Amino acid sequence: MTLSTSTLDRYIDGQSPIHGLDARVKLLLALAYILAMALLPPGAWTGIAVSAALLWWVVLRSEVGLRTIITRAFVALPFALVAVTLVFTRPGAPILRIPLGPWVLTATDVGLTAFVSIVLKSWLSVQAALLLTATTHFTDVLYALRALHLPNVLVAILSFAYRYLFVMIDEGQRMLRARECRSAELPGRRGGGSIRWRAGVVGQMVGTLFLRSYERSERIYVAMLSRGFSGELRTISPRALSSVEQGLLLVGGATMAGIVLVSYFV
Amino acid sequence: MLELTDLCYTYPDGTEALRHIDLRIAEGEKVALVGPNGAGKSTLLLHLNGVLRCRSGAITVAGHPIADETIRQVRAQVGMVFQDPDDQLFSPTVFDDVAFGPLHMGLDEQDVRGRVLRALDQVGMSGFERRMPHHMSLGQRKRVAIATVLSMSPGVLALDEPSAGLDPRARRGLIDLLRSLPQAMVVSTHDMRMVAEVFPRTVVLAQGQVAFDGPSEAILGDGELLERYGLERP
Numbered sequence: 001m002t003l004s005t006s007t008l009d010r011y012i013d014g015q016s017p018i019h020g021l022d023a024r025v026k027l028l029l030a031l032a033y034i035l036a037m038a039l040l041p042p043g044a045w046t047g048i049a050v051s052a053a054l055l056w057w058v059v060l061r062s063e064v065g066l067r068t069i070i071t072r073a074f075v076a077l078p079f080a081l082v083a084v085t086l087v088f089t090r091p092g093a094p095i096l097r098i099p100l101g102p103w104v105l106t107a108t109d110v111g112l113t114a115f116v117s118i119v120l121k122s123w124l125s126v127q128a129a130l131l132l133t134a135t136t137h138f139t140d141v142l143y144a145l146r147a148l149h150l151p152n153v154l155v156a157i158l159s160f161a162y163r164y165l166f167v168m169i170d171e172g173q174r175m176l177r178a179r180e181c182r183s184a185e186l187p188g189r190r191g192g193g194s195i196r197w198r199a200g201v202v203g204q205m206v207g208t209l210f211l212r213s214y215e216r217s218e219r220i221y222v223a224m225l226s227r228g229f230s231g232e233l234r235t236i237s238p239r240a241l242s243s244v245e246q247g248l249l250l251v252g253g254a255t256m257a258g259i260v261l262v263s264y265f266v
Numbered sequence: 267m268l269e270l271t272d273l274c275y276t277y278p279d280g281t282e283a284l285r286h287i288d289l290r291i292a293e294g295e296k297v298a299l300v301g302p303n304g305a306g307k308s309t310l311l312l313h314l315n316g317v318l319r320c321r322s323g324a325i326t327v328a329g330h331p332i333a334d335e336t337i338r339q340v341r342a343q344v345g346m347v348f349q350d351p352d353d354q355l356f357s358p359t360v361f362d363d364v365a366f367g368p369l370h371m372g373l374d375e376q377d378v379r380g381r382v383l384r385a386l387d388q389v390g391m392s393g394f395e396r397r398m399p400h401h402m403s404l405g406q407r408k409r410v411a412i413a414t415v416l417s418m419s420p421g422v423l424a425l426d427e428p429s430a431g432l433d434p435r436a437r438r439g440l441i442d443l444l445r446s447l448p449q450a451m452v453v454s455t456h457d458m459r460m461v462a463e464v465f466p467r468t469v470v471l472a473q474g475q476v477a478f479d480g481p482s483e484a485i486l487g488d489g490e491l492l493e494r495y496g497l498e499r500p
Contacts, residue, residue: 139358139398159358166400167352219353222317226346227418228338228370236365236375 010133018062018131023140024147024238025245029252030132034125036256040263042117047263052124054255055131064134069127076126083118087111138162147238156233168213175205267293267450268314268344268422273323275309275474283309285474287323291450293421298461298482299454301471302496307454308349310471311424314452315344328421342371345415345449349426351399351407360386360402360410361395367418385417386410389443405436409443416447425453429460458500462486470495 018026033055040047059066092110099105133141142162146155179201185191192198241249273287283306291297299307312318313325316332327343330336348354357363364385368378386392389409399407408428415423428444429437437460444451444464455461461468461482468485470478472495478485485491492499 137396139362139396142358160356163356163358163399164352216353219348219350220356222312223346223348223354223356224366225317226315226341227367227414228341229366230338230370234369235362236369236378 010130011137012064012068012134014063014135016061016063016135018058018064018135021135021248022241022245023136023144024241025249026132026136027141027144027148028249030128032253032256033128036260037121037125037128039260040117040121043113044117044263046266047259048117048120048124050259051256052120055124055127059127059131062131062135064131069130069134072130073123073126076122077119080119080122083115086114086118090114143238146235152233152235164213164216167216168209171212172205172209175209179205267291267295267328268452269326270313271324271326273310273313273320273325275306275313275318275321283474284313287474287476289469289476289479291422291452294448294450295467296444296451296465297453298465298468299452299471300456300458300461300468300495300497301477305471306474307471308426309474311346311426311452311454314422314424315341315346317346342367342418343420344422344424345418345420347411347415347423347425347428349428349430351404351411354411354414355399355407358398359395360391360397360399363399363410364413364417367414371418381417381419385413388416388447389413390439403436405432405439408432408436408440412443420449422450422452423447425451427455428453429455429457456498458486458492458498462500470497 033051037051040051056066059069087107088105088111090108090111092108094106095109095112096107097104098107136144139159139162142155142159145158146152183192268289268291270287270289273284273289274282275284276282287310299310301307309318313320314327316325316337319332325332327336327340330339332340355363357366361382364382365378368381373381382395383392386394389412391406391409391413394402394406394410399410402410412423412425412428425444429440432440437457441460441463444453444460451465453465465482468478468480468482469476470485477495478491485497486500489499
């Protein structure tokens, strides 16, 4: 139980104004920020610096800790590294030649600029998403998605996944523990069986977990039927956003749009 | 309140689960359903709100026979609580779960909110609205599971082994809760001490048939009868 909650729940408890903000506002602002990052042209260093400063200022006000956010965001770096090929494929002034047997890799300035921009922009985007999940309960993110008219079925799938992921992880961990407890060895004998046999055992465990989850889903469905479910998902409608919240959205959106536009034309 | 007449049920694989069950449960009457595993207790409970439909015989709830047209009203009348609260509580938060039933009854939102708060208050879980079921103890989840049907204001509660797996304090709390609720109840259980405390009437199921139906004292005091049905003396 401890493992599943600490690794999956990214929420960090706090009383900051960022925590108190409506989830819809936070979600929209985070999306606007990520969109702006995607639109910033390569080499727009000022734009990137201003965006970073803006984000970090918000992080500092959120009680989450800049360090936490920045280090957690490194998780996404390996994915951004895929862009490393750009360094050698974009045409431009050569800055470095790496001989590789019969081939020569030529790094260009344009390529390097593109690569560094992508890494920085994705790093910042991930930070924005992390700030959202660190200051907003996942259930509130779900409310926000529903309020922003993501189809009900998708929201329901997400919320069931979130609800039962923990249950499944617990179930899986109990099975692993049970296997551990019976993985004994006699003195002077090599235990553990062949790799083939062990792989078979793991396969059976996965199968069992699937069957249990499948049976659970049937029980859940019966529980839903018992309380009047008829195929249509009903929820309480969200309250309207206050004028302050609308203003905040407007200011935030305009700021990000401004940063992108200025980066293009200056 | 609840009337079962000559109820029979055979599983698709041919196993006879229920055979000629006759039961009448009055308004506010609390009935314990006991018997060994596989005796048909859960199958019987699933019939009470029409999840399983009887192959022969009839069930009426508050005067209405269970049929396609009445099934929605029946489900509002009979609050079914399953044994594993992880099956019962399928929403991300406690509030959503307790609101599920009332929302599907088509009530307006003000009313729904009021019902959620009242139901949580009844089971002593006020203040847990925003909590996630995963972060709560089994006893707390069982209470919330009961609140999820109380919010539909049913006339009958059908509970499947509510005290199974609870520690003594949570079990005590549950027993007090069941005693305090005014609804009629049909509760399947192996907990004979709880039967003695909460239920004036006991129905023993054995191999899909009603083997005993009468005052709980009569069976709890009869060692031979308890022995015969594999039950424990409280």
